[in-house]
Amino acid sequence: MLIALLADLHANREAAEACLAHAARAGAGRTVFLGDLVGYGGDPAWMVDMVMAHMERGAVAVLGNHDEAAVKGPSEAMVPDARAAAEWTHAALSAAQRDFLAGLPLAVEDGACLYVHANAWAPERWGYINGASAAERSLKATDRRVTFCGHVHQPALYHLSPVGHASHFEPQPGAPNPLGGRRRWLAVPGSVGQPRDGNPAACYALFDDATGVLTFHRVPYDHETAARKVQQAGLPPRLAARLREGT
Amino acid sequence: MPKPPLAAGALVDGFRLEEKIYKGSMSALWRVTHPDHGGPLVMKIPLLRYGDDPTAIIGFEVEQMIMPLLKGPHVPRFIATGDFDTQPYIVMEHVPGVPLSDRLKDGPLPAAEVADLGARIARALHALHRQSLVHLDMKPGNVLFRDDGTVILIDFGLSRLCGRPDLIAEESHTPAGTGAYIAPEQVMGTRDDPRSDLFAMGVMLFEMVTGKLPFGSPQSVRGLRRRLYQAPPPPRAFNPDCPPWLQEIILQCLEVDPLARPGTAAQLAFLLQHPDQVTLTERATRTKRDGTLTVVRRWIRYLMRTPTIRPSVSERLSRAPIVATAVDLSHGETPLTDAQRRVTQSLFRTAPGARLACITVLKTARIGMDLGVDKEGNNLHVGALVTLKHWAKPLGIEADRITYHVLEAPDPAAALVDYARGNHVDHLIVGARGHSALRRYLGSVSSQVVAQAPCTVTVVRPPERHAAESGTEADVDEKKPEHAGAD
Numbered sequence: 001m002l003i004a005l006l007a008d009l010h011a012n013r014e015a016a017e018a019c020l021a022h023a024a025r026a027g028a029g030r031t032v033f034l035g036d037l038v039g040y041g042g043d044p045a046w047m048v049d050m051v052m053a054h055m056e057r058g059a060v061a062v063l064g065n066h067d068e069a070a071v072k073g074p075s076e077a078m079v080p081d082a083r084a085a086a087e088w089t090h091a092a093l094s095a096a097q098r099d100f101l102a103g104l105p106l107a108v109e110d111g112a113c114l115y116v117h118a119n120a121w122a123p124e125r126w127g128y129i130n131g132a133s134a135a136e137r138s139l140k141a142t143d144r145r146v147t148f149c150g151h152v153h154q155p156a157l158y159h160l161s162p163v164g165h166a167s168h169f170e171p172q173p174g175a176p177n178p179l180g181g182r183r184r185w186l187a188v189p190g191s192v193g194q195p196r197d198g199n200p201a202a203c204y205a206l207f208d209d210a211t212g213v214l215t216f217h218r219v220p221y222d223h224e225t226a227a228r229k230v231q232q233a234g235l236p237p238r239l240a241a242r243l244r245e246g247t
Numbered sequence: 248m249p250k251p252p253l254a255a256g257a258l259v260d261g262f263r264l265e266e267k268i269y270k271g272s273m274s275a276l277w278r279v280t281h282p283d284h285g286g287p288l289v290m291k292i293p294l295l296r297y298g299d300d301p302t303a304i305i306g307f308e309v310e311q312m313i314m315p316l317l318k319g320p321h322v323p324r325f326i327a328t329g330d331f332d333t334q335p336y337i338v339m340e341h342v343p344g345v346p347l348s349d350r351l352k353d354g355p356l357p358a359a360e361v362a363d364l365g366a367r368i369a370r371a372l373h374a375l376h377r378q379s380l381v382h383l384d385m386k387p388g389n390v391l392f393r394d395d396g397t398v399i400l401i402d403f404g405l406s407r408l409c410g411r412p413d414l415i416a417e418e419s420h421t422p423a424g425t426g427a428y429i430a431p432e433q434v435m436g437t438r439d440d441p442r443s444d445l446f447a448m449g450v451m452l453f454e455m456v457t458g459k460l461p462f463g464s465p466q467s468v469r470g471l472r473r474r475l476y477q478a479p480p481p482p483r484a485f486n487p488d489c490p491p492w493l494q495e496i497i498l499q500c501l502e503v504d505p506l507a508r509p510g511t512a513a514q515l516a517f518l519l520q521h522p523d524q525v526t527l528t529e530r531a532t533r534t535k536r537d538g539t540l541t542v543v544r545r546w547i548r549y550l551m552r553t554p555t556i557r558p559s560v561s562e563r564l565s566r567a568p569i570v571a572t573a574v575d576l577s578h579g580e581t582p583l584t585d586a587q588r589r590v591t592q593s594l595f596r597t598a599p600g601a602r603l604a605c606i607t608v609l610k611t612a613r614i615g616m617d618l619g620v621d622k623e624g625n626n627l628h629v630g631a632l633v634t635l636k637h638w639a640k641p642l643g644i645e646a647d648r649i650t651y652h653v654l655e656a657p658d659p660a661a662a663l664v665d666y667a668r669g670n671h672v673d674h675l676i677v678g679a680r681g682h683s684a685l686r687r688y689l690g691s692v693s694s695q696v697v698a699q700a701p702c703t704v705t706v707v708r709p710p711e712r713h714a715a716e717s718g719t720e721a722d723v724d725e726k727k728p729e730h731a732g733a734d
Binding site for chain 2: 177
């Protein structure tokens with residue numbers, strides 16, 4: 001079955017809709033939300049309702065640090081923009097929506113796959129997979145062959161052979177990557193709602209669990225509207241500008 | 248639980264092992280059958296033994312990753328692959344027939360056969376390059392022929408599929424390739440340049456025409472590095488029957504600097520198919536190796552130029568396109584031929600490695616014999632060639648990057664489409680309208696070319712003809728040979 005992997009959606013409705021439509025056209029039969037459904041963007045309530053509706057149809061979702069911050073209040077580690085966004089998001093969500101976020105699991109194991117927001121070794125502490133050694137640490141902390149995570153917003157693919165160290169690879173959009181069976185893989189689809197590599201198009205990935213082929217995608221969306229909503233919500237202006245720049 | 252050894256009659260994921268047809272140091276090949284898959288099939292099984300160099304199986308893993316993604320008539324049809332968790336294997340179509348290495352056992356081949364085989368192999372290689380694959384282990388043992396002569400390239404264990412993780416580079420720090428055929432830059436760890444395969448093609452052509460290997464078969468890294476400063480001997484030193492044009496092509500492929508080799512495999516095929524159009528340099532008549540200093544200097548020039556950001560395979564191919572321009576000169580120089588020259592020039596200038604093929608079509612009768620001479624007895628073919636060269640002169644293109652072709656055919660559009668297909672033309676330029684009589688009788692040549700050509704087609708219109716005009720030519724004799732570059 002073709003699985004759509006959406007990470008770091010950050011309450012960006014326009015980006016999420018574009019990726020979901022792209023995945024539907026490709027024939028995706030299942031959706032996995034890899035955390036950070038909210039935070040930064042202007043549509044948190046819509047986003048939570050959308051994910052709830054998908055979960056009723058069999059989708060999987062895991063908790064992200066911004067989801068946690070929207071429930072419990074921002075953590076000490078958050079940058080000022082993120083803190084402001086977390087406080088605004090908290091107020092913008094209903095109690096039921098916050099309860100839903102609070103009930104999300106940190107990680108989900110599903111066949112050969114692990115879905116987690118940050119990493120496998122200590123998902124609740126939100127350490128970043130920012131290079132091959134962190135990827136290796138995460139891959140060694142799970143017995144699942146393929147890990148999908150978010151948290152870092154740049155798309156990345158790491159692989160670990162039974163004898164070597166993990167290697168990093170920068171995936172190319174649209175090029176299928178067969179995830180061979182002899183090694184273990186960690187894939188970061190990139191951010192749906194706040195891409196940061198200078199390209200404003202939304203990132204997500206499709207994984208065919210029958211053939212083991214993973215394809216990263218970039219989906220252009222109406223980022224002007226998404227940015228305008230951030231401004232209208234009174235969120236920090238920088239959060240609107242970075243959607244236009246993709247930074 | 249230890250796995251039972253594989254034996255004839257065993258079933259692996261529904262494939263029945265019939266007969267072991269090959270056993271090498273790295274893998275075994277079994278003839279297999281499957282109720283759901285017709286045709287002769289072969290299963291490649293890696294030999295995994297305790298204590299093996301783990302990098303030896305990476306090649307198998309690479310092949311498992313790459314083969315399902317390759318398409319087209321020049322690779323074996325891929326059927327299935329088995330996981331390392333149970334039994335790793337690849338099942339593919341069994342290509343009967345002998346590899347090129349067997350054909351070379353009886354000694355050197357005649358130049359014409361070398362050129363023909365070489366052009367066919369180069370075209371198959373180009374088809375792989377177009378899929379962003381650099382083979383990196385081109386050698387006679389990896390070239391098979393179907394019964395109809397189609398070239399099949401096999402063994403992608405060292406290949407690089409650009410845009411996908413390069414498992415070989417990440418886990419192996421020794422040069423990956425075969426000693427006799429590996430390109431200098433490949434020895435130094437470059438794994439993304441399709442021109443490395445053209446170097447291997449040069450070694451193969453050398454071997455085909457002389458029966459010898461230009462650099463021997465070194466096994467040590469030190470031995471491999473020798474080709475960075477030692478030039479190959481000229482093939483004519485071993486086989487005086489090797490024509491100068493073939494020596495020119497071979498030594499060009501074996502240049503230490505990839506930029507000095509033919510731009511693409513399609514360009515190499517083009518040269519091999521048109522020996523009379525190969526520009527001969529001092530390479531053609533060389534009788535001994537270039538000096539060490541000359542080769543080292545070329546290598547250093549290459550290193551100095553190597554940029555940190557490397558273009559992708561498809562970018563490299565698009566920088567060295569084959570551009571063909573089909574011009575109708577039956578009415579002499581017209582505003583259309585003038586416009587076509589300007590468009591040709593601007594298109595040609597955008598790609599630094601481009602080749603230009605100038606074409607004109609002599610229309611011949613469908614039925615009956617053409618004498619090939621006009622009423623005055625002048626040779627029409629020679630006349631067309633002279634006119635074509637005269638037309639192309641103002642383009643100011645160096646002689647080794649331009650060729651001239653007079654096609655003789657009853658159907659100009661079909662001839663152009665065939666030419667584009669047979670020569671891997673990337674961009675075809677045709678005039679919008681020429682002799683309106685032709686248009687009336689045959690339909691528009693350009694629209695047929697646009698519909699059928701396997702490449703990008705530019706249709707040129709002179710500026711003053713934007714307004715619709717209908718041709719009102721009378722006095723038509725379809726049997727009369729006419730020029731028809733295009734319609």
